[in-house]
Amino acid sequence: MPHRGTAHLRVFQPLTAYPDAVQARLIAGTHRSRVEVEAEADERARQRLVRRAADPFPEPGEDELVRVVTDSHGSAFYCPDELGLRAEMAAALLEGAMTPSAFEAAIPAAARAMNRGRALVQLEDEWGLSPDPDEPHGEGGHHRVQTRTATWGVPHGWLAAFDPEEPVQRLVDGETVACRRARVTVARERCAHAAAVLVRHAPESELLGELTVMGEWLGSFHPDSVLELDYGALTSHVWPDDSVYDLWTLLDALEEGDAATGGVAQERLNRRWAAVGMLARAN
Incomplete structure (x- = not known):
């Protein structure tokens, strides 16, 4: 089964933000509706888990899933799943956090090498970039993956990109999956404002580091892009x-020197996500 506690933060860019080769693939990938994309993503995740041999990477030749959102004017914005590239980046992070024997058991070297080769060939062929995927590439600039994933929680840095007064979307009519959306330029301005508050009043806060990373990431995409926070299966738990209201209440309280209000907002945030953390341990 797909992970029941996963949330995603995705950037959807206009078609013109992509090289021609990528544009063609994105257009070809829009034959699935959003409902069908999510169902296919879940089924592929399930298939990876039931393989006889450990291999968390996508199947060779598997067509890439493409998610699409439209704005109020009918303009379309695209987010390729980039699963092979994201899986390689996740493997690189895990490699430094696990013992060599445990890492090899979970992520066989041969499977990883094949996936990495496919991902990097695609970067070179379609984007004109060379390894590594999240590092500078000379005149080609950077390649930033368009999806970030969190399990059993939503980082507070993600929440700062949104306004509690904005309407919440439903990814699929009739489904209990909620998401928030904002223009990337607006989201980046909110993160910058939140960071400025913390620099003045809580410079040691871990959130400040999160916001710095968020600002850099958002700034690497087309300014007309759309940011989406997809609560996924976490929707039913929270x-x-x-949380967006509580976070901005806390930040406003810091700015105004209102320790009592800030404390209440912080406690609400802590209590809500501590309960989600308990679910993670139970699963």
């Missing part, structure tokens, strides 16, 4: 979620 919805209705007032």
Whole structure:
């Protein structure tokens, strides 16, 4: 089964933000509706888990899933799944956090090498970039993956990109999956404002580091892009979620020197996500 506690932060860019080769692939990938994309993503995740040999990477030749959102004017924005590239980046992070024997058991070297080769060939052929995927590439600049993933929680740095007054979307009519959306330029301005508050009043806060990374990431995409926070299966555990309201209440309280209000908002945030953390341990 797919991970029941996973949330995603995705950037959807206009078609013109992509090289021609990528544009063609994105257009070809829009034959699935969003409902079908999510169902296919879940089924592929399930298939990877039931393989006889450990291999968390996508199947060779598997067509890439493409998610699409439209704005109020009918303009389309695209987010390729980039699963092979994201899987390689996740493997690189795990490699430094696990013992060599445990890492090899979970992520066989041969499977990883094949996946990495496919991902990097695609970067070179379609984007004109060379390894590594999240490092500078000379005149080609950077390649930033368009999807970030969190398990059993939503980082507070993600929440700062949104406004509690903005309407919440439903990814699929009739489904209990909620998401928030904002223009990337607006989201980046919010993160910058939140960071400025913390620099003045809580410079040692871990959130400040999160916001710095968020600002750099958002700044690497087309300015007309759309940011989406997809609560995924976490929706049923936290919805209705007032975390965005609580975070901005806390930041405003810091700015105003209102320790009592800030303390209440912090306690609400801590209590809500501590309960989600308990679910993670139970699963």
